[in-house]
Amino acid sequence: MPPTKPLLLLAALTFATTQIAGPQQPEHMQMEMQPGADQMKVSVRSPADGARITGDHVILEVATAGFKNRCDLAGKPDQAGTGHYHLLLDKSLVDMYCGDRATVSMSGVRPGVHTLTVVPAQNDHTEIEHNAASLKINYDPGSPKPLTRGAAPAGKAAIKIVSPKPGETVSGSFDVKVEVSNFDLTCDEMGKPDVPGHGHWHLNFDTMKGPMMGMMTMAGMSCEHTFHASTAGLKPGSSHQLIALLADNLHAPLMPAIADSLEVKVK
Ligand SMILES: [Cu+2]
Numbered sequence: 001m002p003p004t005k006p007l008l009l010l011a012a013l014t015f016a017t018t019q020i021a022g023p024q025q026p027e028h029m030q031m032e033m034q035p036g037a038d039q040m041k042v043s044v045r046s047p048a049d050g051a052r053i054t055g056d057h058v059i060l061e062v063a064t065a066g067f068k069n070r071c072d073l074a075g076k077p078d079q080a081g082t083g084h085y086h087l088l089l090d091k092s093l094v095d096m097y098c099g100d101r102a103t104v105s106m107s108g109v110r111p112g113v114h115t116l117t118v119v120p121a122q123n124d125h126t127e128i129e130h131n132a133a134s135l136k137i138n139y140d141p142g143s144p145k146p147l148t149r150g151a152a153p154a155g156k157a158a159i160k161i162v163s164p165k166p167g168e169t170v171s172g173s174f175d176v177k178v179e180v181s182n183f184d185l186t187c188d189e190m191g192k193p194d195v196p197g198h199g200h201w202h203l204n205f206d207t208m209k210g211p212m213m214g215m216m217t218m219a220g221m222s223c224e225h226t227f228h229a230s231t232a233g234l235k236p237g238s239s240h241q242l243i244a245l246l247a248d249n250l251h252a253p254l255m256p257a258i259a260d261s262l263e264v265k266v267k
Helices: 011-020 211-217
Strands: 041-046 051-053 057-065 082-089 092-097 101-105 112-121 133-139 158-163 173-181 198-205 218-222 226-230 239-247 259-266
Touching: 041 112, 041 133, 057 082, 057 112, 082 101, 092 101, 092 218, 158 239, 158 259, 173 198, 173 239, 198 211, 198 226, 211 218, 218 226
Parallel strands: 051 133
Antiparallel strands: 041 057, 057 101, 082 092, 082 112, 112 133, 158 173, 173 226, 198 218, 198 239, 239 259
16 A cells, blocks of 8 residues: 555635534545556646637647546545546636546636646545646637626525435436525536625535535536436445535535435445
8 A cells, every 4th residue: 555645635725625624524534645646647638838718618628547537436435547637727626527628618717817727636536736737828808708797696595406306226327406596506607706696516425524625525516407426436235315515616515504415225
């Protein structure tokens, strides 16, 4: 076994993590580098460093090496040789990806030079930070697209899992569907400054606590009403809690938490 190395938390999340999750980190949840993590590499094929970006979105062509790039294992126990990658805009986490393309919205981004970073991540979202790859882009839009501003929805935000049903047996790929009320799901704002009443939701397994604002057990995040989940990496016959929680643009769970959960059985 290689020695356990201390890891830096997601740079952009460190402060919030200490504030929110620090005191309540369960003992067994430690961020550790999996065997072979050093081999997990990621690079950006395009755009080129320094590229001028004029559109509303940047599409990155990303290559990975040294691991199987899989989103279906995210939030599950670490497995050597598997993971995904995170994309950060100006050091702020946008989302996780497992394809060779990643799209970032430029809505609300000031014209000028910005940094995009891709970083390999384990299933528990621990970033292999020293294998990150960064590039600068020069955002030069004809007319910058502002972040949608407007009154935060009135009333108390809520999220409810409408599928699967409590106690249902799930197998393979399955959809988790939610109803969200009094909260605007805003895809373009992921990783951007917080806007009250705006954000997205995270799907977690079994717990939403722990380091990195509870992301170690996060299967993924969605700004829509359906998330494509998977039983990959879960033991057949085991039962697990699905937790859908509302998060702000910077991925912090709303405080106090607004979440729904139910138990499913893995076939
Ligand atoms: Cu998030």
